[in-house]
Amino acid sequence: MLENRRIYLPPLSLIGPGALKDLGEELKTLPYKKALFVTDEMLIKIGVAEKVIDVLNTSNIQSVVFSDVQPNPTVKNVNDGLALLQENECDFIITLGGGSPQDCGKAIGILANNGGNIEDYEGIHKSQKLSLPIIAINTTAGTASEVTINYVITDEKRHIKMVMVDKNCLVSIAVNDPELMLGKPAALTAATGMDALTHAIETYITKGAFGWSDALALEAIKLISESLENAVKNGQDLEARSKMAWGQFIAGQAFSNAGLGYVHSMAHQLGGMYDLPHGVANAILLPHVEQFNLPACEKKMKKVAEAMGVDVSNMNDKEGADAAIEAIKTLSKAVGIPSGLKELGVKPEDFEEMAKNALADVCTGGNPREVNLEDTIAIYKAAM
Secondary structure (H helix, E strand, O other): OOOOOOOOOOOEEEEOOOHHHHHHHHHOOOOOOEEEEEOOHHHHHOOHHHHHHHHHHHOOOEEEEEOOOOOOOEHHHHHHHHHHHHHOOOOEEEEEEOHHHHHHHHHHHHHHHHOOOHHHHOEEOOOOOOOOOEEEEEOOOOOOHHHOOEEEEEEOOOOEEEEEEOHHHOOOEEEEOHHHOOOOOHHHHHHHHHHHHHHHHHHHHOOOOOHHHHHHHHHHHHHHHHHHHHHHHOOOOHHHHHHHHHHHHHHHHHHHHHOOOHHHHHHHHHHHHHOOOHHHHHHHHHHHHHHHHHHHHHHHHHHHHHHOOOOOOOOOHHHHHHHHHHHHHHHHHHOOOOOOHHHHOOOHHHHHHHHHHHHOOOOHHHOOOOOOHHHHHHHHHHOO
């Protein structure tokens, strides 16, 4: 069947070992003079940021570092970064890190060229002008913010995560160099990797899925399932890191153009209410939300099981779908994800408020099965 689709991708992506060096050659061809360098303190401390600064210096580009980015970037982070950009008259943004610096940089870029407050852009395609140019260098195989039209900012006053879906935030150059991912802590690798798996599974079963996104999602599930445990066990395993980089990269392309589902809607509330790591929240919720979704997507979930390495040749759709849920739980346990929300300090008295906010989340419309307040509370309870 012929489909009319718009597919949003960065104009250029550099991926594979040594991709950061390739960026240096690209920078020499561009007219940029001064960068706002958005990153976090840990990447400065361990010397990864210095590698990027060396590339900038070699390309005769000045930079001003903004490293006050929280794990769940806030409205204040965005405003502080924007002020530094304007004060120093930067003409582009370079981001280094996982989803937090990437999302913060995208928000700064949108405000730099559109004005207003970041709260104005919550929702779908709210901005009028392209972002200030952004070069996004990813250091974790997880969020894929460097290739998507999505970014998420925490509103500290309302204790919610604002989800922005905006074609104007797409970066100019995305860089995924697995050499920059070597040696990252096991817990971070596990959390970001399960985030990537969640992206792939949710986009495969989302209402907006189509042939191109299905192909990418299934390959991403396969790559992540094959490599995540090895990447967690041995942070220096370049082959595992490279597979994870590719897996999260293509999962990001898929969900950016097809959508996500209710795992993300519910996880966003845990991040907004408790400031929990997004990947961990996704990982804990994933099997419980998909258990709820099974009546609407058994055939596809059987395919998920197969992509995760399960032999489904003698299973019917229901058996295969159930096997997918078990495979998710098994992988999550193997990489050290907490067994439930109770371990993270989540309180049942907050379920109703979080459930109401989840229903209003922009990702909810993509869920394959309709969900209500009571369903949501029940899923939170099951995930405890």
